[in-house]
Amino acid sequence: MTGFNIQTHEEVSADTSANGAHLFVVIGAQRTGTNILREILNTNEQLAMLGEVLTPSPAPAHWDNFCRSLPLRSVLPATFSETESLLDKYFEFVLYRIRNHWEGNKKNRSRAFGVDIKYNQLRDIAPANWSSSSPAFILGYLRSRGATIVHTTRNVIHCAISTFIAARRSVWHNYDGAVIDRSYHLDIQECLACARTIVNHRDAFLEAASGCKVVNCSYEDLIEDIARAGSREEIPAAPGPLWDIAHALEAPFTFRYDRRLQKAINIPYSRLLSNYDALVSQLKDSEFSNLVLTLE
Numbered sequence: 001m002t003g004f005n006i007q008t009h010e011e012v013s014a015d016t017s018a019n020g021a022h023l024f025v026v027i028g029a030q031r032t033g034t035n036i037l038r039e040i041l042n043t044n045e046q047l048a049m050l051g052e053v054l055t056p057s058p059a060p061a062h063w064d065n066f067c068r069s070l071p072l073r074s075v076l077p078a079t080f081s082e083t084e085s086l087l088d089k090y091f092e093f094v095l096y097r098i099r100n101h102w103e104g105n106k107k108n109r110s111r112a113f114g115v116d117i118k119y120n121q122l123r124d125i126a127p128a129n130w131s132s133s134s135p136a137f138i139l140g141y142l143r144s145r146g147a148t149i150v151h152t153t154r155n156v157i158h159c160a161i162s163t164f165i166a167a168r169r170s171v172w173h174n175y176d177g178a179v180i181d182r183s184y185h186l187d188i189q190e191c192l193a194c195a196r197t198i199v200n201h202r203d204a205f206l207e208a209a210s211g212c213k214v215v216n217c218s219y220e221d222l223i224e225d226i227a228r229a230g231s232r233e234e235i236p237a238a239p240g241p242l243w244d245i246a247h248a249l250e251a252p253f254t255f256r257y258d259r260r261l262q263k264a265i266n267i268p269y270s271r272l273l274s275n276y277d278a279l280v281s282q283l284k285d286s287e288f289s290n291l292v293l294t295l296e
Contacts, residue, residue: 021095022249024049024114025142026217027122027205028152029198031162033219034116035173037152039261040226040235040242041114046251048098048107049114054121061097063125066090076128083127087141112249114150119201122208135208143212148248151209153202154219157283157291160194161186162265165272174264183274188282195288215248217241226257233258269295 026034026049038049053062060066067075077083094115098107107113122136130137142149166172168184218241225240237243237253246253270276276295283292 022112024148026116026150031159032152032154033222034152040255043256044254046111048110051116053115054124061094078128080127139208149212149214150217151214152217156195156198160191174262180267185274188279215244229257
């Protein structure tokens with residue numbers, strides 16, 4: 001094995017060894033702040049996190065590219081143990097790439113490494129004939145390997161609006177300081193349907209993740225963590241999601257915000273949405289009525 005401490009069911013532990021590293025996986029819906037979380041975590045020399053590894057990408061450490069390098073039989077696991085073995089090998093490869101190919105060799109001594117997986121990707125890896133009524137296979141795998149799950153959440157209406165606007169603008173991450181200079185007409189029923197889907201996925205995840213080591217990271221609390229930096233880059237240590245993550249991964253609280261990545265929606269919703277009043281009205285009559293005031 002290359003670096004990653006693969007543990008048996010009897011040896012589950014969060015400990016790291018001289019050559020190993022602790023695995024963590026960030027799980028949540030789209031638009032819950034996983035990208036800004038990754039940017040912040042990667043400023044800590046003890047931590048290394050990759051983006052959505054189950055989303056197609058030219059990056060060698062993404063799942064599809066790893067699988068292409070293997071014999072066909074290896075990427076079509078038929079049994080529980082074969083699927084576990086494939087995931088073990090994958091995470092060994094991820095750690096190898098991080099330790100040996102990170103820019104400037106900055107992560108060669110990282111004590112924890114992580115990847116980003118979205119709710120709707122949790123069933124992408126499973127043994128043949130894995131029942132759709134069974135919990136996502138990968139959650140049981142992560143539980144058995146003693147991995148830490150960082151669960152990202154966000155106000156579901158904000159999440160749904162952000163998804164809609166990002167798709168319309170084709171701007172998913174704001175690294176250029178782009179300011180929105182127009183308004184958008186929101187499909188309100190589509191927005192509500194998106195919010196309901198997020199809630200359903202979240203509830204299913206929470207039920208299936210019972211027994212896993214889970215650290216919660218709400219987008220709103222993460223933004224408060226980052227705001228403590230003020231005009232500086234260094235984020236002062238204080239209770240919050242970054243504190244909880246650092247503690248869970250046994251890493252020092254040394255995080256920075258360099259301001260390269262900024263909020264994608266940087267104007268009030270009342271200016272952003274041409275049918276803002278209609279959205280508020282329909283929200284009041286929905287199961288999300290308690291979130292109306294968060295749009296102000």
